[in-house]
Amino acid sequence: MSVFVGIDISAKKFDLVSRVDGRASRAKQFQQTSDGHARAVDALLLLQPKLIVLEATGIYYLDLAVALAHAGLPVAVINPKSFHNFAKLTLTGSKTDAVDAALLAEYGERMSPRLWTPPDPACLGLRDLGRQINRLTATRTQAKNRLHALQSKSATMPLLLEDEQDGIDLLDQRIERLSKAALVLIAENPALSESLANIRAAKGIGEASAIAILAELCVLPQHLKAPQVSRFAGLDVRITQSGSSANKPSRLGKAGNTYLRAALFMPALCAVRHDPRAKHFYEALISRGKKKIQALCAVMRKYLTGLWACIQTKTAFNSTLLFSDEHLKG
Template sequence: MQLFVGLDVSSFDIKVCFLNGEGVTLSSFPPVSNDLPGATALRDAILQTIDGQTVEVLKIGLESTSVYSFHPAMFFHQDEELRALGAQVFLMNPKQIANFKKSYPDMDKTDEIDAFVIADYLRFGRFSMSVVKESQYVALQQLTRSRYQLVHQMTKEKQHFLQHLSYKCNTFQENVESSVFGQAMMELFFEKYSLEELAQMSIEDLAAYLPSKGKNGFHDPEKVAKFIQKAVRSSYRLDKVVEDSIDLILGTIIELIRTMKAQIKQIDKAITKIMAGLPNTLQSLPGIGPVFAAGIIAEIGQIERFKAEAKIAKYAGLYWQKHQSGRFTADDTSLSHNGNQYLRYYLVEAANSVRRHVPEYQAYYEKKYQEVPKHQHKRALVLTARKLVRLVDALLRNHQVYTPQGSVKLEA
């Protein structure tokens, strides 16, 4: 028996459709609530439908709709009775389902029909889909994505900080050769000194203040102190009311940045703990550290989900749509906007790092850079990332450590 179960998931319920191998609807199963009792009842209905029959294929599919589909997908994937029958659970791209539905003329838009389309899409089987990940990869993905969001939020807060710093001391960044976001500089602005107070402070006192707050990280604190005083003395003065408001904003942003840094450290510890129990040979590749390795592995999951490296590249959106009509084939086409944005981000960033450490990738990048007159860096970097996918796939699939001189086996 072949059974294809299509699930249309919302925040409060799950619409269901059972199809056999010929596309015949086996039963009209009522919607169930999107919670543990509802999923359990649906699991029991699946088992009852196949009771006493030899199961050749049992596939359960649902669209990837963030948190709504996460729990039912994991429930069916982890259920021991379904696993014993060889059940496979698939999370599918909603765009693929929507495109597939266009092949059905005059079909209404209802949740029950959507469940049928998902089941029929499973039945045809001519698609690229994402199998549900194992728990440790799901946990790692939650951590790496949260880290990604925190890092990007912190970048925005730093931009926000620099904008308001320009109000307080408009010549600071052009005069001071030390990082604005170093510990000592943060403390300096957190103390809410007025420009007049900083201008009147002696070089000796300021030079003594900086190492005490910066954990003695300055090679020449007196030189930095002179730069700071030069900046504050040449900057415009603000009205007291405006300066107080700017000081409050700067202090608030500093607290936010410090909090985010502390949160990132905690997440990094949790990521390290999970990564210790997962196959990881990516860090043997020069240029890939723990952040890039964790991000790539979290999004790929178990490498067996993908038949070949080309599937990984497509999943990440590292491919270009072909545009052809008759004898015409466009040379300049845009990068696909589909795919996993997190995996694409980590692969592109990792490629940019790897090319600085591995001559082969630097040569490839430079070759692609010279091929076109515009978008050179972006295009070359994405193509380098596409090349990197082959190596990532080989290292993870073969549990192989990277060594130079072409000793890594790549699939043809």
């Protein structure tokens, strides 16, 4: 008799439902606190489940998933979009926390998702730093745009200009402080230090981009293949073809990590200008009718493949392994 458990997570609580022989139990509710996690672990250890399924819901799943994994319980963390499509497939009319928990248990029984391994604490810390830097950088860009708009008007009060500039200066200080903290954390971890050096060997990747890219890649399971990492970043190509009537243009999936895609954009843009192989690959795609953004995304995907290989093989980035010599002849 196999027991499957589904856990639906929200900010302050989570609902737990077990499934045995195709029948779901009544939902049990726990608080999103350390004590609530401990109580849930005790209850699950008594059930001895074959699999516990959670959605990767924002940041709220992480502490619970880590607590379950450290207790030796089998945990699977699934993509919310995958579960959303599964729920539609079952034609479930109602949507409540208890219903979702029961569906997650059914998902675990029918789909057999891969077990989740908790990332290294240093990697999780680096990811948090990288994402905060990303958010602050976006906020700084917005502030600079506002300042430019204010400066374009002759009637703008000097106080407003001064206030906006003070905000930008403060953001600069916060970004610099977090970047230094990220470098210190990396320096204290030999594996992260080696990966950072190997990533920075790529043309177009400076310190800021390397930190942002490593922060997202270091938490991924090492067994992932390059196509899976591309899918994780949302850089996989989605093809829609069916019969003679449905033949839509290929497009990126984009159902992936926006932080990683954002971190790869500028390095790819620099690569097509300063790396001869990447440049000729980019130009070859454009000559075949691809749009510039499509060709640039193809370079991003190539770069991501190379960067993931750097981390897995512990070798420096080498563009000759990514771009064919045939493009240099064109």
